[in-house]
Amino acid sequence: MLPTPDLSHLTQKDYEHVYEPAEDTFILLDALEKDAGVLQELKPRLCLEVGSGSGCVSAFLGKILGKADALYLCTDINLHATQSTLKTGEQNDVPLNPVLASLTRPLTARLHHAVDILIFNPPYVPTTTIEAVGAQAGRDIQGSWAGGNDGMQVTNELLESVESLLSPQGLFYLVAVKQNNIPKISHHMLERYGLISEVVLQRRAGREHLHILKFMHLWHDSHLLRVV
């Protein structure tokens, strides 16, 4: 068992603006730990976490892969979150590279089929469209959870770039809840982009039924191994 990254430098005051790691964060850590062997074998060189918040997930990934073995890029629309991510990297001796940006926008042009590990724990809670639009514009704590229609408003935009970002052996980990309509997401990604998916872990936490989905190109080794 790898320890959860040290977040003792973050205070309740930080968590007024930055998402405090919760059950969704922890199931994502558990999924990465479960896949640790596969991840290490892949020798990823470029990891990108969208919406890194506290930076807890990327710091954990850095512990799995090694701090000097990959580049850890992180984006968030919330300035406080990017600052926390930077500090969490320092605290845990994993160089994290936060970029204040929405989704992968300034990176998409250069990262064509270049991302080896892509991760997103999105704002997935179903809300009104207005609430989600307001939260995106506000770039504060509300942006951590307000997901609009089906909780998919923010995630849907990223889904349209995933295939173009992933390297041939790349893996994409996504946190989703039941209301996000997981069969629909999987079907869309396969039909539209030829990306297959599987549920790595699922768990009930309070009212949420959390899932960790993993997407990859059809020809991916770990997929071939499974069907043989």
Next chain:
Amino acid sequence: MVRLITHNLLACHAKGCTTNNFPLAFRDVQLENREAEYNPEFLKGFMPKIEWNALVSTARELGDVSLPAECPEPGTETDEFLHALHHVLMEIHVEEGSMVCPNCQHVYRISNGIPNMLLAEHEIK
């Protein structure tokens, strides 16, 4: 922490700005050198993702002329070359300053080591 490895992956994404929008030009930068762990395997694995001409010209603008104009063929990298590449990509930090789009002149600020790549809603593609 804007290192040249990150800078090499950022392009302008303002509305209508799709050509000549890379590399962003550094302006008024404060640099800091910080030692990083050297890993030649990582560097070799990462090289295909680098836009070589952009890296060399940016390093030169920041006063580092250690990189050759031509990227060595895979498998022919010398130790000396890999150490120079390591320093340029991983150890030069831009803490403050800005990055300007060569095409539309949009200015992206860097403050406390974090690049602000956000655009206002009307500036988005």
